Amino acid sequence: MSFEKTLTDKGITLPDAPAPAANYVPFARSGNLIFVSGQISADENGLIQGKLGETMDVEAGAAAARRCGLALIAQLRAATGSLDNVRRVVKLTGFVNSTPDFTDQPKVINGCSDxxxxxxxxxxxxxxxxxxxxALPLGVAVEIEAIFEVE
Structure with a gap:
C-alpha cells in the first residue's frame, strides 16, 4: 500500500516540515525508529492558540491536534524521503493546553489519532x-510528539 498515494487520494496536503525553534532537531533516528519532536498547533494563518475549557471547545482542539498530526507526517516524510517507508505509527504523546477542570484531553488528541x-x-x-x-509554548492549544517505525 502506498501511503503517499493515500494522501493524494484523500486530498490531504502536508505543510512544509517546520524548522526547530530552539536547540534541538526536528527528528532523530535510532535503528528503525524515528522520534519526531513535538509539533505545535499551527495552520496557514499562523499559530492556533487557546486554552481548552476556557477559550476553545473540544472540536476546535481536535482540529488543532489534526494540524499537529499533519506537521508530524511532514517531518516523517522529511526524515524518510517517502511515507512509503513507514511500517507503523508506534506512539503519540499529546499535550493539551487546558484548564484544571478540563478532562477531555483524549477527545482533543483524537484529532491527530484519527x-x-x-x-x-x-x-x-x-x-x-x-x-x-x-501552558504550552507560544500559547498554542496542542503539542504532539510521535514515534514511528520505518524500514
Missing amino acids: LMVEVFGDAGRHARAAVSAA
Missing part, C-alpha cells in the same frame, strides 16, 4: 498518552 489511521490504515493504530498542560 488522522494517523486515515493516512496509514491499520499501521496508524498506536499507543498514546493525552495529558493536560497548564
Whole structure:
C-alpha cells in the first residue's frame, strides 16, 4: 500500500516540515525508529492558540491536534524521503493546553489519532498518552510528539 498515494487520494496536503525553534532537531533516528519532536498547533494563518475549557471547545482542539498530526507526517516524510517507508505509527504523546477542570484531553488528541489511521490504515493504530498542560509554548492549544517505525 502506498501511503503517499493515500494522501493524494484523500486530498490531504502536508505543510512544509517546520524548522526547530530552539536547540534541538526536528527528528532523530535510532535503528528503525524515528522520534519526531513535538509539533505545535499551527495552520496557514499562523499559530492556533487557546486554552481548552476556557477559550476553545473540544472540536476546535481536535482540529488543532489534526494540524499537529499533519506537521508530524511532514517531518516523517522529511526524515524518510517517502511515507512509503513507514511500517507503523508506534506512539503519540499529546499535550493539551487546558484548564484544571478540563478532562477531555483524549477527545482533543483524537484529532491527530484519527488522522494517523486515515493516512496509514491499520499501521496508524498506536499507543498514546493525552495529558493536560497548564501552558504550552507560544500559547498554542496542542503539542504532539510521535514515534514511528520505518524500514
